[in-house]
Amino acid sequence: MNIVDTPSPNFNERQLPVSMIVLHYTGMESAAAALGRLTDPAAEVSAHYLIDEDGTIHRLVAEDKRAWHAGKSHWRGITDVNSASIGIELVNPGHEFGYREFAPAQIEALIPLLGEIKDRHDITRGNVVGHSDIAPTRKQDPGELFPWGQLARLRLALPRPTKNLMDPLWSDAGFLLALERFGYEVTDKLAAVVAFQRRFRPELIDGEIDGECRCLLLALLLPKPQGDE
Structure with a gap:
């Protein structure tokens, strides 16, 4: 270096x-x-x-x-x-x-x-x-x-989950609780969702909590997120 x-x-x-x-x-x-x-x-x-x-x-x-x-x-x-x-x-x-x-x-x-x-x-x-x-x-x-x-x-950051995805059908409030559990500050709902999308779904950053966002977050909360590594 x-x-x-x-x-x-x-x-x-x-x-x-x-x-x-x-x-x-x-x-x-x-x-x-x-x-x-x-x-x-x-x-x-x-x-x-x-x-x-x-x-x-x-x-x-x-x-x-x-x-x-x-x-x-x-x-x-x-x-x-x-x-x-x-x-x-x-x-x-x-x-x-x-x-x-x-x-x-x-x-x-x-x-x-x-x-x-x-x-x-x-x-x-x-x-x-x-x-x-x-x-x-x-x-x-x-x-x-x-x-x-x-x-x-290279195992230097968490992968975007791609395998065994399942929608937990959380309400928006449930998604925000899960997002807070993952690590984010969720006082500003829109900002928190946008930040999550920017990191884990950068091709669509719209601030909307949808099934794909729920699937990704659930997978990230599992002990070993399954992604393309």
């Missing part, structure tokens, strides 16, 4: 052990602009790593420190996600500046980095999440073009 140390002053001490990895896109017009913001003391934001589109990895904050990438967020009962996570930013202009597919070199750099972090901290696949998963009312990244399936086939 080509890792360049680009220190950010924006960190403090962790209050929790590392149990999560949060993936982001930068949502800025260039890598230089993103690095400038992530290392600017006045911005008060950072991440542990940033991966440029050419595959260069910038190490901004040491993993034993609390980087400031998650903001107000929630996942599986944890509300101080910054304390419990490693944050990885991927250079991409995002939905505001011309969202596009992630560069192959970028994903090729992410895969070994993600694998090493996951193994080092004994992080489960269900705790490798996107920013939109932990902050559904505020964030869309890394977005519907992110190659979650590629990571899942």
